[in-house]
Each structure stands twice: as C-alpha cells, then as structure tokens.
Amino acid sequence: MGRTVLQLLIYLRYMAVAGQMLTVVFVVQRLNLPIPARELLAISCGLLAFNVLSHGWSLRHRDAGPRALILQLLVDLLALTALLYFSGGPANPFVSLYLLPVAVAAIGLDIAPMLGLTALTAALYTWLMRHNIPLPHMHGGDFQLHVTGMWINFLLSAGIMAVVLSRFMSVVREQRRRLSEARERAIRDESLSALGSLAAGTAHELNTPLATMGLLVDDWLAHEEPPAREDIELIRAQLSHCREHVRALAEMARRGAAGEPTVESADGFVHACVDRWRLLRPNASAQFRPGAAGGRVRVDPGLQQAIINLINNAADANAALGRDLPVDVETAIRSGWLVLSILDRGAGPQRIAERPRLQDGEGGGLGIGLMISKAAIERSRGRMRQVEREGGGCATEIDLPLLASAAEDAA
Known part of the structure; x- marks a missing residue:
C-alpha cells in the first residue's frame, strides 16, 4: 500500500x-x-x-x-x-x-x-x-478573479481526489481479492491436513482389530479343531469396527476434511470416547471417573480419535509390564478448562521420551498415534502434557477450553 x-x-x-x-x-x-x-x-x-x-x-x-x-x-x-x-x-x-x-x-x-x-x-x-x-490589486476586479481562482482550484482538487481515491479503491479491491484467495488456500490446506491426519489415525486404529484378527487366524492354523464361536464373534466385531473407520473416513472426504465441529457435554464426550475404545480393546479395561458436570466443549473432527489413541497407548503401557490393570480416565474443571487425565502404571513419561522419535505404545503399533493425537488436540485449541504419575506410571493430561456462553456454542 x-x-x-x-x-x-x-x-x-x-x-x-x-x-x-x-x-x-x-x-x-x-x-x-x-x-x-x-x-x-x-x-x-x-x-x-x-x-x-x-x-x-x-x-x-x-x-x-x-x-x-x-x-x-x-x-x-x-x-x-x-x-x-x-x-x-x-x-x-x-x-x-x-x-x-x-x-x-x-x-x-x-x-x-x-x-x-x-x-x-x-x-x-x-x-x-x-x-x-x-x-x-487589479482596479476593483480582485473578487471576480478570486472567484475564478476558487473555481479552478475546485476542479483541480476534485480531479486529483478522484484519481487518488479511485486508485486507492482499486488497491483495496485487489488486496481483498488476494486475501480471499489466501483464505481459500488456507481452508483447503487445513482441510487436506485434517484429512491426512484422519487417514493416519484411521490406519492407527485399524491396526488393533487387524492384529487381533491376525492372532486368531494364526491360532486356528496351529490347531486342527474348528474355531470357537466366541472367536468368530470377536472377528465379526473387529471387522465391523474396521468398516466403521473406513466409512467415517469416506464420509469425511465427501463433506470436507475439515468437517463441522459439534458442542457436547464434557463428561458425555469423554464417556463416549471410553466406550468406543472398549469396543476396540475388548480384552482391556478402563475406569472413567467424571468430574466436569455442566461443562461443555467444542469437539472438532479428529478429537475423539486423539483421545482414543491416548487411552490405547496407556493400555499398551500397562500391558507391556505384564500388569492386568485398568486405565484410569478422569475429568475435572480448572479455571475455565476441561482437564482430562489418562493414567497408567507403565514405565512413565521418562521411558516415553527415551524412545525413538514418533514411536508410541509398547505393542506393535504404527508409531504415529502420539503425534496424531497431539496435532488434533492443538487444532482444537487445546494442549497436552505427560507427567510422572504418583506411585509410578504416566499421567497424560489434556486441557480443552470450556464454552462459557451460548454465543461460543454457536461459533
């Protein structure tokens, strides 16, 4: 300008x-x-x-x-x-x-x-x-000359102002056009980034049911007896989870990868995350202790998947040490934030930091869950940290901003 x-x-x-x-x-x-x-x-x-x-x-x-x-x-x-x-x-x-x-x-x-x-x-x-x-002076003709000069001055000023303002408005219009194009590019890039994160998260979540089905198939091949009905039902359930993840990914691609956020109760949202995780890990357990009654949060696409990944990592940490312990999930409200704590009794955050970069979980994971979860939480204007749990283990704490008014709900 x-x-x-x-x-x-x-x-x-x-x-x-x-x-x-x-x-x-x-x-x-x-x-x-x-x-x-x-x-x-x-x-x-x-x-x-x-x-x-x-x-x-x-x-x-x-x-x-x-x-x-x-x-x-x-x-x-x-x-x-x-x-x-x-x-x-x-x-x-x-x-x-x-x-x-x-x-x-x-x-x-x-x-x-x-x-x-x-x-x-x-x-x-x-x-x-x-x-x-x-x-x-010009012998009494000064005033008419002055009026003529004012008329000329008006024409000059009007012409100059017209040129200046028209040029200025053309610059403003050009800047608005460029800003609109930049905004569209930003939305498109964010949409592609969200879709990439969702695809990576879907692959990460599919790894668990696929691993379960692989173990069952290996067990069947090692024995001549026909598979038990419970094993067949478990495979059917895991296949259903795989189809659900793929269908969600396809739906997200159709309606725009950035998706539309929803407003949910804090405890209800976390409870839904725990219930969905239980379907993915039927052999593991989690205890949910709600403590954010009345709180409401904005749930962006991918946030639920991030929470499930972190609960899954906590279950892997417990299993890696041979401890048949449930994952503790707690919520609380502090200074206008929902504080979600995912607690395990594994090796602790120091052991996590010593692993190679991008690796998560102690099992046969894909090594991207922690990275995906952190990115999704930050896109939801939240923050995540991992600290030593009292008595041993890791406490993964997630802070999400609470909505304070109906205006924020609408936004």
Missing part, C-alpha cells in the same frame, strides 16, 4: 509542478500581475528536481515504507507553503490545496503520523495568515 501511494504521489507531483509553472506564466503574461515570478518558478524547479530524484529512488527500492511517504508529504507541504507565501497567503484561492496532502496521509499512513501531518498543515496555514507577500 505504501509503495502504491508513493508512486501515485510522484506522478501527481509531476502534474502539479507543470500546473504551477503554467499558472505563473499565465498570470505574468496574460493578466500582467506583478508577482515574484522568479521565486515562484525557482520553488517549482526545486520541487521538480526533488521529484525526479524520488522517482529514481522508488524504482530502485521496492520496499518503500511509511517514512519515505512522510518525507514526500513534508516536502510537498513546505513547497506549497513557500508558493503561497509569495502569492498572497490565505488570500490565494489555491490555499485549500493544503487538504490534498492531508487526504493522502489519511490514505497511506497510520493514525499517529497522519495526525502529526494534519497538525503541521494547520500550523503552516496559521503562520501564513501573518507572514505572506500580498497579491497586487
């Missing part, structure tokens, strides 16, 4: 200098007014030289900042003050040209420098009221 306004100001200054010189020549040659033409032309020539230098500088420096624009407007104000000083001061009909630098400053500068330039303009105008060289 600053560079665009600076270039526009330079082009307008070329036209202004040409108009100043033509006006001086017209007044001296046609109106025969004894004005200080030499001084006026010298000021215009100096302003032209400054503009040529500014033009060359702007072509070499593509990143012109607000300081460059402030300098340009200061030179314009001083040059206009000098011209008005030699041509009647406030009595000159072109004195309202002081408004043009103020208008450009309002368009291209922040509030503080714009107010500073406005105050300087007012001070220069006030100074001219007592310090100027009066215009010569």
Whole structure:
C-alpha cells in the first residue's frame, strides 16, 4: 500500500509542478500581475528536481515504507507553503490545496503520523495568515478573479481526489481479492491436513482389530479343531469396527476434511470416547471417573480419535509390564478448562521420551498415534502434557477450553 501511494504521489507531483509553472506564466503574461515570478518558478524547479530524484529512488527500492511517504508529504507541504507565501497567503484561492496532502496521509499512513501531518498543515496555514507577500490589486476586479481562482482550484482538487481515491479503491479491491484467495488456500490446506491426519489415525486404529484378527487366524492354523464361536464373534466385531473407520473416513472426504465441529457435554464426550475404545480393546479395561458436570466443549473432527489413541497407548503401557490393570480416565474443571487425565502404571513419561522419535505404545503399533493425537488436540485449541504419575506410571493430561456462553456454542 505504501509503495502504491508513493508512486501515485510522484506522478501527481509531476502534474502539479507543470500546473504551477503554467499558472505563473499565465498570470505574468496574460493578466500582467506583478508577482515574484522568479521565486515562484525557482520553488517549482526545486520541487521538480526533488521529484525526479524520488522517482529514481522508488524504482530502485521496492520496499518503500511509511517514512519515505512522510518525507514526500513534508516536502510537498513546505513547497506549497513557500508558493503561497509569495502569492498572497490565505488570500490565494489555491490555499485549500493544503487538504490534498492531508487526504493522502489519511490514505497511506497510520493514525499517529497522519495526525502529526494534519497538525503541521494547520500550523503552516496559521503562520501564513501573518507572514505572506500580498497579491497586487487589479482596479476593483480582485473578487471576480478570486472567484475564478476558487473555481479552478475546485476542479483541480476534485480531479486529483478522484484519481487518488479511485486508485486507492482499486488497491483495496485487489488486496481483498488476494486475501480471499489466501483464505481459500488456507481452508483447503487445513482441510487436506485434517484429512491426512484422519487417514493416519484411521490406519492407527485399524491396526488393533487387524492384529487381533491376525492372532486368531494364526491360532486356528496351529490347531486342527474348528474355531470357537466366541472367536468368530470377536472377528465379526473387529471387522465391523474396521468398516466403521473406513466409512467415517469416506464420509469425511465427501463433506470436507475439515468437517463441522459439534458442542457436547464434557463428561458425555469423554464417556463416549471410553466406550468406543472398549469396543476396540475388548480384552482391556478402563475406569472413567467424571468430574466436569455442566461443562461443555467444542469437539472438532479428529478429537475423539486423539483421545482414543491416548487411552490405547496407556493400555499398551500397562500391558507391556505384564500388569492386568485398568486405565484410569478422569475429568475435572480448572479455571475455565476441561482437564482430562489418562493414567497408567507403565514405565512413565521418562521411558516415553527415551524412545525413538514418533514411536508410541509398547505393542506393535504404527508409531504415529502420539503425534496424531497431539496435532488434533492443538487444532482444537487445546494442549497436552505427560507427567510422572504418583506411585509410578504416566499421567497424560489434556486441557480443552470450556464454552462459557451460548454465543461460543454457536461459533
């Protein structure tokens, strides 16, 4: 924006200098007014030289900042003050040209420098009221000449303002178009990222039922007896879970990977996560102790999958040490946050930190569950940490912001 306004100001200054010189020549040659033409032309020539230098500088420096624009407007104000000083001061009909630098400053500068330039303009105008060289009189025709000058000044000001504002609006429209395109790209990239995370999470969750089915098939092959009915029912249930995950992934791809968030009760959401995990791990157990009555949370797509992954990791940690212990899942409300704790009696967070990067779980996992869970929680404006559990083991704590009003529910 600053560079665009600076270039526009330079082009307008070329036209202004040409108009100043033509006006001086017209007044001296046609109106025969004894004005200080030499001084006026010298000021215009100096302003032209400054503009040529500014033009060359702007072509070499593509990143012109607000300081460059402030300098340009200061030179314009001083040059206009000098011209008005030699041509009647406030009595000159072109004195309202002081408004043009103020208008450009309002368009291209922040509030503080714009107010500073406005105050300087007012001070220069006030100074001219007592310090100027009066215009010569023309035998009673001064007022009509003054009115004609005001008319010309109006036409010039209107034309310049039309050019400046139209250019400014075209820049604003272009910036809005680029912002809209950037927003669309961001939404598309976020959608693709969410879909990739969901696909990775689905693969991670499918690993558990597929491993269970693989163990059952290996056991059948090792024995000649037909499989027990309970084993067949277990395989059917695991196949149903696999189909459910694949169907959820396909549905997410159809309606947009970013999905639509929902608002749920805090304890209800966590309880649903535990129930779904129990279906995936029928041979493991978890104890849920609710403590966030009345709390409501925003549930983004992928958040439930993240919680299930972390419960699954805790169950793996217990199983790795040969302990047939349930995973403890607790909720609480602290300072406007839902605090979800997933507790195990495994090796603890120090052992997790010592594993190779991206590895999670002690079983035959894919090594991506912890990474997926953390990314999903952060997308939901939450945070996750793992600390040592009192008495041994790991406490995975998840903080999710609680919704405090109906307005946040709607958002």
